[in-house]
Amino acid sequence: MKRPGTYSGILSGGISGRTGPHLLPLARIKKIMKKSNDDVKMITGEAPIVFSKACELFIEEITKRAWNITLQGKRRTLCKEDVASAVITTDIFDFLVNLVSDSAKSEESQLTTKA
Amino acid sequence: MVEEQDKLLPIANVGRIMKHILPRNAKISKEAKETMQECVSEFVSFVTSEASDKCRKENRKTLNGDDICWALSTLGLDNFSEVMSRYLHKFREFERQKVEQNKASSNEEKDEVTSNVFGLKPNSSALLEFGILEKGGSSSAKRK
Numbered sequence: 001m002k003r004p005g006t007y008s009g010i011l012s013g014g015i016s017g018r019t020g021p022h023l024l025p026l027a028r029i030k031k032i033m034k035k036s037n038d039d040v041k042m043i044t045g046e047a048p049i050v051f052s053k054a055c056e057l058f059i060e061e062i063t064k065r066a067w068n069i070t071l072q073g074k075r076r077t078l079c080k081e082d083v084a085s086a087v088i089t090t091d092i093f094d095f096l097v098n099l100v101s102d103s104a105k106s107e108e109s110q111l112t113t114k115a
Numbered sequence: 116m117v118e119e120q121d122k123l124l125p126i127a128n129v130g131r132i133m134k135h136i137l138p139r140n141a142k143i144s145k146e147a148k149e150t151m152q153e154c155v156s157e158f159v160s161f162v163t164s165e166a167s168d169k170c171r172k173e174n175r176k177t178l179n180g181d182d183i184c185w186a187l188s189t190l191g192l193d194n195f196s197e198v199m200s201r202y203l204h205k206f207r208e209f210e211r212q213k214v215e216q217n218k219a220s221s222n223e224e225k226d227e228v229t230s231n232v233f234g235l236k237p238n239s240s241a242l243l244e245f246g247i248l249e250k251g252g253s254s255s256a257k258r259k
Binding site: 023024025028029031032033035036037039040041042043044046047049050051053054055056057058059060062063064066067070076077078079080082083084087091092093095096099100 | 123147151155157160168176183191210
């Protein structure tokens with residue numbers, strides 16, 4: 001007897017909000033992969049699953065480093081600047097330096113225009 | 116606005132992963148989660164582009180898990196690459212076992228097996244080893 005929803009939930013990979021045992025929606029990961037490069041046309045089923053785990057590790061790694069910076073500042077709230085500092089001080093995250101600097105700059109200019 | 120969100124992973128999911136490895140009393144600002152969302156998307160794009168270039172040079176049309184592991188390594192993310200290679204290996208083992216199970220129980224209800232695509236069989240030690248069931252983040256992971 002078919003259980004309605006189980007099969008479609010897994011296939012949709014999280015469109016309905018359900019992500020199965022994965023922490024991140026596979027369909028969304030697939031979308032980001034496809035948008036990254038026009039050459040990306042076909043992706044095996046395992047690829048978003050690999051990325052789901054890789055993203056989890058990635059988030060954990062940056063969060064751990066950012067939290068150390070939070071603690072150094074004797075704070076208990078991890079803020080955006082802590083994430084930026086964690087990225088800037090870690091060589092392997094060089095590819096993100098412009099991204100975190102840009103968001104810091106855009107916040108600065110927002111504050112300037114408000115004033 | 117909707118298009119923008121399509122390029123990012125959901126903030127709730129990202130926030131949950133961040134929270135998991137922090138102490139109980141830790142707080143995370145909304146901007147920190149938003150910054151993390153952007154970083155993760157950039158990570159996916161960055162690695163995918165590299166993997167995609169490899170496929171193109173090798174005249175392959177389909178990007179697979181090995182390409183992602185290779186790209187992680189090439190981009191200096193060796194730690195990630197090693198962990199992901201092991202994860203991928205276990206995943207493929209699990210998939211192989213599932214196929215064998217399918218063949219063995221082909222007379223049983225097919226949808227029951229299908230629902231185990233991502234390893235929801237609670238008594239399978241292979242799944243616990245694989246680590247899918249370790250994370251308690253998802254409420255839809257059926258344990259019984």
